[in-house]
Amino acid sequence: MSALLRGVLLYGEGDPVDVLVEDGVIARIGADLPAEGVEVIEAQGKVLLPGFVDLHTHLREPGREDTETIATGSAAAALGGYTAVFAMANTDPVADTQLVVEHVWRRGQEAGLVDVHPVGAVTVGLKGEKLAELGTMARSAAGVRVFSDDGHCVHDPLLMRRALEYSKALDAVIAQHAEEPRLTVGAQANEGEVASRLGLAGWPAVAEESIVARDCLLAKHTGGRLHVCHVSTTGTVDVLRWAKARGTGVSAEVTPHHLLLTDELLASYDPVNKVNPPLRTSVDVQALRAALAEGIVDCVATDHAPHAPQDKDCEWSSARPGMLGLQTALSVVAQTMVITELLDWRGVARVMSERPAQIAGLPDQGRPLAEGEPANLALVDPDARWTVRGADFASISDNTPFEGMELPARVVLTMLRGRITAHEGKVCG
């Protein structure tokens, strides 16, 4: 299949060009390319970016197919401009064996809309007691290169040391959910003014920062590779800056919701705003935006976490933490980083595609927009404005803290190895 994208702006820069895609690669880039025998997509003024890579999603299959499946999550990913996503291991059963990770990988291939890379659990059953068979998962058909107990912190320092050390032989990265469990017993909200007023048990910033600091020291000591999931506090940014300056093998992600939303929203007690780590203060939001622009935080990852209505439409402390993210990520990044001029579109390509692909070691994702490169692409309308309606999402779950918000920019076309997976809000299966 061949397609010609007419009049696009590569990375939002320079003069409009035509991009010819043939046999899964970018065949030609130039002005006024011939259109005979190819599908022409009029894309004047649209911004062409490498397809997005999400290091952090929860696709809920196997186990909670009532909230999301690999097929519906893949559709949401394609509509959001993603060409590769990493599915976290906290499924039921847990992705801690070759059997489960290969199942997830195969289901992703069957859906065929986005490369679904399973994340393997660091410890058996996410229990934090015993290393899972990381090598077997790495050598499986799924080729696992990212391991995480996300949802739980690998809090035992010896176990974390072993994981960082052992994974060196696998060229893998350990993605840590940084939350000191003893400091967050019963925690419901960012510890501070809002939580104190609302009577919600505090989740102190130091519970994240102390683990990040410890793990950076361990990564430096072992020479292993650490990735910090969903950075949420100003103090974590400071620790990361220090660790990177001394040559630690550490990378970090921030979620779209932590770039936009603050704990002031909790006053409604509506659990659509409940997430872990919790929404923080506007001071933290500003620090996270600056850190992403500066590169201290490497990339954006959604922490897409679908939940059933009954797990959200209840009292706060009973509600499950987590939010949908795949179909709103680009727009939230545009709102928080592009409109604010903290990042240009080339910067967006860096934080949503190139860096995450490098961190996860994906050779064919996050590639330059150049002839001969794989055609994993996201086409963005930078001038669009749209109103978020959870019910319109491809995900089975539909609750979202962004409901009713008007956001800028929208993905109009996604291409996976030259094949259109989403176009004008419709999935192309």
Next chain:
Amino acid sequence: MKHLLSAADLDLDTATAVLDTAAELKATLLGREVRKLPTLRGRTVITMFYENSTRTRVSFEIAGKWMSADVINVSASGSSVNKGESLRDTALTLSAAGADCVIVRHPASGAAHRLAGWLGHTGTGVVNAGDGMHEHPTQALLDAATLRERLGDLRGRRIGIVGDILHSRVARSNVHLLATLGAEVVLIAPPTLVPAGVEAWKVPVSYNLDAELPGLDAVMLLRVQAERMHGGFFPSAREYSIAYGLNENRMKLLPEHAIVLHPGPMLRGMEISSAVADSERPAIVDQVSNGVHVRMAVLYHLLIGTEGNAL
């Protein structure tokens, strides 16, 4: 007033109106042989208690009955809650069954707010009878009623709230309401029982009870829950009692006119010595009796409104 969810929602006029109604009801009923008014005849009030409670539930029940409302008590045990029904479904069921007002006590902060949202379209009023660590507005109202009886106008009066501020819904409601009524509040507790972010409450915090007592017009003791005592918030009950327990020696530091409040149940020997608890100074029995009148007033303002003159 459609709901009473938070003492923070009460402006000076509304709070004063409720307290005045409570005082009026108390005067009306004083010495009557039959303490029953027809005011809420035909109204249905349902209490939903998801936590154990004796005094609050009984107080609301008596308040409703003295005003001739039909009062029905639902507790979490022995109801559909035990079968796993959600709070939302239970509330909608009770509303559909004809509740004009539900009074809810729940361990989750914000539960009453959620209930008011779910019942927004039904016309059923919601009274927060204590939600987690958030608020307990009728407790603050009965404390204010008691303080007004003993001290008169609360403007410029200094009230010390002593104990587990961090976990206390009573403290949060009192901080809001006493500020609205013009009183000064000082929070007195060990640092581990003061919430992070308390600066935003705009009230002074002290770790030293003895230093504060001479300047107080009232001291309000908070219950220290057993689970906190074992949670490492302070080393031992004995040490807590030495620093923050109200005993006879400490009472000598209080001005003559100052009164002692406790929301109950009291931990004698730890928060308050038996000698102090049983002396003339505490207004603890008055608090309980005022609780009924304040809750009558709340139900009146909620179900009849300020326009009604059925009293």
